[in-house]
Amino acid sequence: MSIDIDKTANVWSNCVDDAALFMPADDDRPLNHKTDHKDHLMYIEPFGVEIWMNEWETKCALNLAETCVESLTIKELLQIVGKNDTDLSDLLTMKMTYGAIEGSDRLRAAIAGTYDTQARQNIIVTHGTIGANMLVHKTLVAAGDRVVAIVPTYQQHYSIPVSIGADVQQLQLREQDGFLPNLDALRELVLPGTKLIALTNPNNPTGALIERPMLEAIAEIARAAGAWFLCDEVYRGTDQQGTGVTTSIADIYERGISTAGMSKAYSLAGLRLGWIAAPQEVIEAVSIHRDYDTISVGVIDDHFAALALEHRDKVLARSHTITRGNLSLLENWVANETRISWVKPRSGTTALLKYDLPMSSEEFCVALLNETGVMFTPGSAMNMEGYVRIGYANNPEILKKGLALVSGFLARQSE
Numbered sequence: 008m009s010i011d012i013d014k015t016a017n018v019w020s021n022c023v024d025d026a027a028l029f030m031p032a033d034d035d036r037p038l039n040h041k042t043d044h045k046d047h048l049m050y051i052e053p054f055g056v057e058i059w060m061n062e063w064e065t066k067c068a069l070n071l072a073e074t075c076v077e078s079l080t081i082k083e084l085l086q087i088v089g090k091n092d093t094d095l096s097d098l099l100t101m102k103m104t105y106g107a108i109e110g111s112d113r114l115r116a117a118i119a120g121t122y123d124t125q126a127r128q129n130i131i132v133t134h135g136t137i138g139a140n141m142l143v144h145k146t147l148v149a150a151g152d153r154v155v156a157i158v159p160t161y162q163q164h165y166s167i168p169v170s171i172g173a174d175v176q177q178l179q180l181r182e183q184d185g186f187l188p189n190l191d192a193l194r195e196l197v198l199p200g201t202k203l204i205a206l207t208n209p210n211n212p213t214g215a216l217i218e219r220p221m222l223e224a225i226a227e228i229a230r231a232a233g234a235w236f237l238c239d240e241v242y243r244g245t246d247q248q249g250t251g252v253t254t255s256i257a258d259i260y261e262r263g264i265s266t267a268g269m270s271k272a273y274s275l276a277g278l279r280l281g282w283i284a285a286p287q288e289v290i291e292a293v294s295i296h297r298d299y300d301t302i303s304v305g306v307i308d309d310h311f312a313a314l315a316l317e318h319r320d321k322v323l324a325r326s327h328t329i330t331r332g333n334l335s336l337l338e339n340w341v342a343n344e345t346r347i348s349w350v351k352p353r354s355g356t357t358a359l360l361k362y363d364l365p366m367s368s369e370e371f372c373v374a375l376l377n378e379t380g381v382m383f384t385p386g387s388a389m390n391m392e393g394y395v396r397i398g399y400a401n402n403p404e405i406l407k408k409g410l411a412l413v414s415g416f417l418a419r420q421s422e
């Protein structure tokens with residue numbers, strides 16, 4: 008198997024192209040539109056969900072848009088792993104160097120331990136899962152490549168390849184399929200030579216879960232086309248049943264790439280720490296790009312991530328108590344709201360709520376915020392008009408209070 012490294016081999020000529028990018032002084036287009044010397048328009052679509060979050064997250068009273076399992080304090084983390092919560096002596100002797108460039112051996116071993124077949128050499132540490140995704144797309148995708156993105160998903164997985172000039176095809180997940188991909192439709196999109204299939208599993212925003220048999224079927228489609236298969240697995244560990252940890256694509260497909268991180272299932276978004284688990288040749292190609300935008304992650308972040316992952320059973324047990332308890336609260340609420348319907352999530356921290364009201368999802372969310380202080384995310388931010396997304400994995404008291412206020416809001420719409 009050989010990676011098509013045209014892109015990485017081209018680092019040098021890409022730099023020359025970049026240097027030639029210019030905008031005429033009288034050009035009043037936003038700076039995310041750039042024109043290169045060949046008059047090729049370079050553009051990246053604004054990130055719908057992140058823009059919504061940035062605008063409202065700090066203004067709302069009850070955040071039901073949050074996608075992390077209720078975040079931990081360092082003190083709570085130390086208590087969970089059985090350490091003295093006043094003892095930060097491990098940190099005091101830590102020298103503030105760049106640390107191990109690709110992530111410490113200790114951390115990469117702990118990350119590899121979350122997979123069945125990955126070793127340290129298959130892991131590279133990144134600035135969050137967001138950094139991992141960016142690096143995978145930048146490394147593998149070139150202009151003109153075919154990329155198939157299964158949507159709704161995290162916007163990186165289609166807007167980045169579009170910005171690179173790839174031919175991005177979207178496969179829409181549908182409510183009537185339980186928000187699982189239709190494999191016949193996927194087969195039609197994944198033509199021979201397709202460079203990459205990208206999806207999020209467990210899914211944000213729907214909470215759908217692709218289990219091993221279907222993942223294997225998608226891998227088979229990828230294999231027939233010679234495609235890489237990127238699974239954004241940042242919600243891995245939050246399944247509603249069993250151990251909570253579903254199969255990773257990295258463990259079942261020779262061209263499978265898993266991205267994940269500490270933010271969601273592990274409740275440690277503040278570490279800004281993620282990773283890529285992939286065949287070694289991908290890790291090597293990624294590290295050429297990574298030298299330009301990461302160097303390393305912080306040594307303190309590396310330390311706490313390793314600690315949490317070494318005790319991941321305990322951290323995940325706490326997460327399951329929250330996600331499983333809260334989903335059952337939410338299920339009762341949905342059952343009593345005549346204007347709301349859903350496909351009940353099987354994993355993750357979010358659900359799409361379909362509402363029966365004559366207003367756009369943004370109007371719904373802004374009115375809800377103004378009247379009650381409760382924050383949802385409008386479906387329009389993820390091309391799912393007619394739905395709002397709830398993040399239900401925060402503090403149960405906030406969820407209960409918030410849902411009661413939403414009930415009042417919905418009742419007023421019928422008056």
Ligand SMILES: Cc1ncc(COP(=O)(O)O)c(C=O)c1O
Nearest residue numbers: 135136137161207211241268270
């Ligand atoms: C599917 C998905 N991928 C990646 C991210 C970014 O995660 P991180 O905080 O690890 O960068 C998010 C955050 O919402 C997400 O939902």
